[in-house]
Amino acid sequence: MNMQTDPDMLASIEGLTISLGQTRLVQNISFTIRRGQCVGLVGESGSGKSLTSRALIGLNEAVLVQSARRFELFGEDRRTAREADWRLLRGTRVGYVLQDALGAFDPLKDVFTEVRETLDAHRQGDRTSRRAMVLDALTKVGFPEPEMRSRQRSWELSGGLRQRALIASAIVAAPDLLIADEPTTALDVNIQARIVQLLAGLKSDGMGLLFVSHDLAVVSSIADYVVVMHEGRVVEQGPTAEVLGDPKDDYTRMLIAAMPARAPRGSRLSSVELPPVSRFVSNRTETSTDVALSARDLGKSYVYPDGSRVRVVSDVSFDLRRGEILGLVGGSGSGKSTVVKICMGLVDPDEGDVALFGQPWTRLPERARTPLRPRIQLISQDPLGAFDPRWTVRRLLHEALEIGAVPLRERDGQAEQLLHSVGLKPELLDRLPRKMSGGQRQRVAIARALATRPDVLVCDEPVSALDVSVQAQILDLLSHIQREIGLSILFISHDLGVVRHLCQRVMVMQKGEIVEQGEVEQVFAQPRHDYTRDLLASIPQMSGARADVA
């Protein structure tokens, strides 16, 4: 096929295979991208979606061997393209947007220089016209006050603005094809919605788009055509409405079912076996109060070295009732994490206090607090960071069992039972956490938290670093444990779908304050605060998918 026959064909890939030595990381992928079309590449980590997208801009490492029956960009065969050939294409004809905008920018350069770099590299225009092009690109991506704020450095910007700047640098030389690898994954849901809107605008201007994401819902809101990848293979591909509305493959069906926003509330999201956990029921008997954790008028400010004060939490009050799951949602920087630290007794509030089962908790000196700590346990977003890097799972669990006053000779047996109750095999006991998968690590974190037989569990974004299918298993596990042993859980998340699925009540936090709280159904059906409405409207909907939400 040549340029004359189909000028709208931007990329035409047939039978693309990428291998490392004998291992085939990507196998036999075929798709085409046309002008004004968006192809969504969906898959979990390790599915080969990033490798595939990077192949389209020649960014894969040389140790990876690529082969294809057809590999055409803009009507030209690129199978034997060298680095120098790719350099001519990058920026000018193919733009590339990464997930991590902070890592993609040089911290020493301001945004203007970063965006201009593409033009400099390709010697496009002169000084004045480059400046106009940069400002034009920044305006196009909705970067506010581009003249002034583009003098800021990337780390001085919010995540959303940074992502806009990154997209601006990708489109400044007006490429025909834009590759976006998880461009919204690190962003809050309302900012994510705006970035997707921006990309959709570029698409309708005639740009071709390859949108790579693990999130089916986001992809469905922009892609015309979806390619679902699993372990390096395409399991299903076709027009978005067809694939999502009538998935043929089991894996696609599982991906759709695993999305908490779509499943009936409280239903199972995965099909993993859930073993009994009753052995780890708290043995404390106390009926004095029905409120597990009670926060009153919490306030916290941080003082910067230059003397300026920033108020991160103000007037936060809530009750976590015995045996309920209470959700706390909010964007990044809303003060959620500080509330977590205050509730865990890791940061002292400036004002107000938290009571644990009616007893003083945050006001206690640490010496008096330590003996009470087994009652309230934390599960954090990144369990890898939460474990001593030198310790095996066995030592980690032993330490927690020691805190739970389990005698030394019983610890080995109980550690195995703990692993069993979170669905892990005892062989993992002598493994280092960093040699385990994200899902396994999070299970170990849950097992460790259960070891002290807590009454309260604080979960700080426990599933946001996980793939959807693993997220589904962890959510199922958490709600199973909660029911089995009657834990009270404070569940922090930026994902409203997850919160709606799991929690009975929810609080919405913005700029350090709780702007709304109530029953989940009520808050989601009739949000009273503007911010809540904004958040809810930003949840990506599965367009074209069958609506089987209860």
Added chain:
Amino acid sequence: MSQKKLLLIGGAIWALLLLAALWPQLIAGYDPIQSNPLRALKPLGTEGHWLGTDYLGRDVWSRLVHGARPAMLMGLGATAIALVGGVLLGLIAGLGGKRLDTFLNGAFDVLFAFPDLLLALLMITMLGAGNFNALLAIGISGIPTFARLMRGEIRRIRNSEFVMSSTALGVSRRANILRHILPNALGPVVVLASLFVGRAITYGASLSFLGLGPARPTPEWGLMLADAQLYLSMMPWLAIFPGIAITLSAAASVILARALRRTAE
């Protein structure tokens, strides 16, 4: 050169140094101190004295071999002093209150501004010359380096997520320090110590070259260098061999330190 080969060479040099320091008689044929004016200043390749003799007729090879013991003592002894002192002070600064930390850290910074060798010289002028004093001076002058590293590591790990997570689990402060903070902080400090051994050997030789270390006729590489000065144009090897001994032992310590760092990482 491959890393493995380099490590092998470094290890071999260290083994040789240890052997020479522990049982010098095994590889040295002559008494390193007994002078024999009749055989003074023999050239290289002399029968029985392959590396020649010095101005008092002492076998250069034997003196080199016997010089390994003071060098090793200096390297390991000074490092031990710097390590123990630095770790303790770093612990106090890193774990103590804010005021104590500010004070200690300020003191480290002031001391750190001086080159180590200058500090050692300063110490020697107070303590007086001598073998043990030189060791003490070099050890103490290394303390700020260790203390700063230790303090930094302690503070980094103290504020890390996993320490916070074990605090939240209910682990006491003491157990947290002993089980999590200290072992994780020590890794880089041990690597620094292995690097410091080579530096201490070089500094020790420098001090004795200046006449501030052990007194003659001790077989010591710095002293040998100093004695060789007079004969530099005639018999340059008298200076070259002790120079090579100092360089090799310092280089071997760097090689081992790098290998250690890789395993620590």
